[in-house]
Amino acid sequence: MDAEIGQADGDGGRSLHQRIVADIEGRILSGEWPPGHRIPFEMELTEHYRCSRMTVNKALSQLAKAGLIERRKKSGSFVLQPHVQSAVLEIRDIREEVTSLGLDYGYHLISRSLRKASENERSSLELAADARVIAIQCLHSAGGKPFCFEERLINVEAVPESRDETFEETAPGPWLIRQVPWSAAEHRILAVSADDRHARQLEVAKGSACLRVIRRTVFAGAYITRVELTYPGNAFELVASFAPTQV
Known part of the structure; x- marks a missing residue:
């Protein structure tokens, strides 16, 4: 060679x-x-x-x-020569999103479990049949009101340190950024109606309009994490800057 x-x-x-x-x-x-x-x-x-x-x-x-x-x-x-692109979304700390609005930030861990990945979870993260994941549900608040309901899976094989982290004091997003570099990310943005579970966590009426961001991040050819971030429809907006294409 x-x-x-x-x-x-x-x-x-x-x-x-x-x-x-x-x-x-x-x-x-x-x-x-x-x-x-x-x-x-x-x-x-x-x-x-x-x-x-x-x-x-x-x-x-x-x-x-x-x-x-x-x-x-x-x-x-x-x-390949890298492509010059402008990202519509950045991977930002939700705390920064809240404080940029001039509001007090709060974080509450709802549940954390280490378990065998389900068939759908294995498919989403491209995991082996016996793979295990850390499953987390947590709530981010702004000014004392629910701001974002987070549901996250962490690939234990890719991030073995996650076994020992309780996430009681630290949200999983910034913790992962400190622990593991990432080389690629995929975002999906959906408009959804709040079901019973999301309505309860976000303190909105069932059927209320919500915005959901689904993200997967990759490093060294393996998926690190998959997260679903659900926001009340009136609490979040997407902004992208662009200019006319030169012709």
């Missing part, structure tokens, strides 16, 4: 294809492999990691889907 890509042992509990993704992703994000750099050919990676070509192909496909590399038929895979 024309460049070493980490070690073939010491997997830290990750699957082999996740290790390959993490190794290559780390080289790209650190700038060691700049835009245009050719990734070692599949056969070279197969020999280095002593694995099947299918495993290598799965890892490279994941990197291409994430927009980190481009796969060219017969030429190999190359690091």
Whole structure:
């Protein structure tokens, strides 16, 4: 190989294809492999990691889907030039959202449990059949009134430190940002009507308009967390700045 890509042992509990993704992703994000750099050919990676070509192909496909590399038929895979984008949403601490409104912030842990992930949870976080998650429900308040109901899953394999954290004093969002870097995030924004559970937590009438932000974050080829943040419809707004496209 024309460049070493980490070690073939010491997997830290990750699957082999996740290790390959993490190794290559780390080289790209650190700038060691700049835009245009050719990734070692599949056969070279197969020999280095002593694995099947299918495993290598799965890892490279994941990197291409994430927009980190481009796969060219017969030429190999190359690091992509980063796209210049303006994010509609940032990953912000809810405390900062509340204090920016000039209101006192409050946090209350409703429940926390360590358990085996359900089928839907495994699908959402792409987990193994026996994977375990930390499931959290908590409420953020502004000026003494409910501001955001948070429902979060943490991938225990990706964040083993979460086993020992109670989250009684610290909200899971800022705790995760301090513990684990993230390389990609996905947001979904939905308009929903409050069901019995959300109406009770947010102290609104059942059927009231609410806004829900669903987010998944990724690091080293693995999903770290999935969170659903539900806000009363009159307590949250999305703002995006943009300019006309030059023609």
